[in-house]
Amino acid sequence: MDFAYILEALPDLMTGLKMTLIVSFLAIFLSCLIGLLGAVLRTSGIKPLQYAVTAYVEFIRGTPYLVQIFFIFYGLPSLGLRFSIFWSGVIALTAWASAFQIENFRAGLAAVGRGMHDASASLGLKRWQHSVFIVLPLATRAALPSAMNTIVATVKNSAYLQAIGLVELTFVAVDRIAYDFRAIEMFASICVIYLICVFTISGLGYMVERRLSRPFGGR
Amino acid sequence: MTANGKTSEMVDPEIAVELSGVDKWFSILQVLHGVNLTVRCGEKVVVCGPSGSGKSTMIRCINYLEKHQKGRIIVNGTELTDNKKVIDRVRQDVGMVFQNFNLYPHLTVLENCTLAPRWVKGVARKDAEAVARAYLERVRIPDKADFYPSQLSGGQQQRAAIARSLCMNPKIMLFDEPTSALDPELVREVLDTMAQLANDGMTMVCVTHEMGFARQVADRVVFMDAGRIVETAPPGEFFSNPKESRTKAFLSQILH
Numbered sequence: 001m002d003f004a005y006i007l008e009a010l011p012d013l014m015t016g017l018k019m020t021l022i023v024s025f026l027a028i029f030l031s032c033l034i035g036l037l038g039a040v041l042r043t044s045g046i047k048p049l050q051y052a053v054t055a056y057v058e059f060i061r062g063t064p065y066l067v068q069i070f071f072i073f074y075g076l077p078s079l080g081l082r083f084s085i086f087w088s089g090v091i092a093l094t095a096w097a098s099a100f101q102i103e104n105f106r107a108g109l110a111a112v113g114r115g116m117h118d119a120s121a122s123l124g125l126k127r128w129q130h131s132v133f134i135v136l137p138l139a140t141r142a143a144l145p146s147a148m149n150t151i152v153a154t155v156k157n158s159a160y161l162q163a164i165g166l167v168e169l170t171f172v173a174v175d176r177i178a179y180d181f182r183a184i185e186m187f188a189s190i191c192v193i194y195l196i197c198v199f200t201i202s203g204l205g206y207m208v209e210r211r212l213s214r215p216f217g218g219r
Numbered sequence: 220m221t222a223n224g225k226t227s228e229m230v231d232p233e234i235a236v237e238l239s240g241v242d243k244w245f246s247i248l249q250v251l252h253g254v255n256l257t258v259r260c261g262e263k264v265v266v267c268g269p270s271g272s273g274k275s276t277m278i279r280c281i282n283y284l285e286k287h288q289k290g291r292i293i294v295n296g297t298e299l300t301d302n303k304k305v306i307d308r309v310r311q312d313v314g315m316v317f318q319n320f321n322l323y324p325h326l327t328v329l330e331n332c333t334l335a336p337r338w339v340k341g342v343a344r345k346d347a348e349a350v351a352r353a354y355l356e357r358v359r360i361p362d363k364a365d366f367y368p369s370q371l372s373g374g375q376q377q378r379a380a381i382a383r384s385l386c387m388n389p390k391i392m393l394f395d396e397p398t399s400a401l402d403p404e405l406v407r408e409v410l411d412t413m414a415q416l417a418n419d420g421m422t423m424v425c426v427t428h429e430m431g432f433a434r435q436v437a438d439r440v441v442f443m444d445a446g447r448i449v450e451t452a453p454p455g456e457f458f459s460n461p462k463e464s465r466t467k468a469f470l471s472q473i474l475h
Binding site: 115116118119121122123124125126129133134137138141212 | 279282283284307310311313314315317319321322323324325334335338339383384387393
């Protein structure tokens with residue numbers, strides 16, 4: 001393995017990493033929001049909304065991710081919806097991750113027992129107070145391990161976006177290999193970089209998990 | 220005992236809870252059949268009966284955790300209706316203690332006790348904490364204020380739950396099998412706390428199988444079976460001279 005070559009390629013790889021991180025963080029942020037909202041809608045008891053969310057989840061789960069990306073980037077323009085490579089990437093990654101986050105948060109909501117509702121009702125708490133002070137922290141805590149799983153997968157799945165020409169980490173590596181044929185150097189390098197990203201995120205996740213098992217502090 | 224169709228304007232201020240002709244169904248299953256019960260202010264009523272007899276459902280109807288479909292329930296002179304504002308107001312006067320404690324697991328005991336006073340009644344944090352500490356003292360767990368529920372024994376958790384209810388300064392306390400989930404050796408401390416509360420003059424409706432507690436504390440014992448109130452009597456009479464055959468059968472099963 002030629003480390004000098006890796007060093008030489010590093011600036012390019014960092015440019016790719018930057019894009020990977022931007023797209024991933026946008027998708028993670030949006031998918032967590034949509035996930036929470038979707039989970040609330042799916043458990044809302046409002047039948048049309050429940051069916052719509054369920055259909056969405058089943059569609060995303062039931063079709064290949066790569067096909068979803070191509071559908072958004074190559075398919076939607078013929079319906080008059082044209083997005084840049086960047087936004088197509090963000091939309092595809094968010095759409096994929098949201099379906100899984102909806103299920104994660106739904107499990108979290110289900111973990112908050114009927115007893116909590118009884119307690120809040122008997123104390124006279126308003127519905128929003130119960131939702132914010134009790135349901136949200138408890139559901140988040142219960143959903144966190146599986147939500148972290150999806151967050152990590154979101155970062156890794158940003159690699160698929162090289163297929164539509166988004167200049168992210170994997171794209172840069174593949175691109176350089178096309179010129180220099182240094183496959184082992186490039187793939188080993190990006191594996192390490194992905195691992196560092198994932199470990200950092202997992203670490204943050206464990207920290208949040210510990211924090212949430214402590215009080216609803218700071219008020 | 221029976222209600223006679225009073226309107227709420229004519230309600231006797233001495234009456235804390237009045238159920239008249241209350242029916243309740245869970246879909247097609249009728250769980251309460253024309254239940255009539257009047258609880259006077261300061262009175263302690265113990266409700267007993269076999270499993271599935273509707274005692275928990277009845278007590279949950281009193282603060283509208285369950286909706287009744289027929290009849291009237293008047294609490295502190297206010298009839299329970301679907302109006303959210305009315306229900307919220309009634310619930311502020313009615314404390315409830317549950318079989319499974321239902322403490323908030325992510326909040327400390329002190330935070331459990333201060334959440335509702337602060338957010339429902341708008342009490343300042345310092346004042347709410349002072350009140351909470353006083354009640355924790357009263358249920359004899361002042362040193363557990365900063366612990367999480369999971370760090371407490373079952374008996375301590377239930378006493379914390381009682382303190383949490385008391386922090387809202389309720390006029391009526393409902394107990395739904397408060398000792399049924401406890402290890403036998405922890406039952407006593409919870410019953411003692413409840414007896415002390417009774418001595419202080421709290422109006423109490425208590426679903427329990429603790430017949431010793433009923434004897435010691437109750438003004439009246441209500442026996443329910445199959446969604447109906449079968450018999451109501453002061454504890455002395457209830458235990459020594461039950462009138463209904465179903466009451467006799469029940470007592471012979473639980474008193475050894």
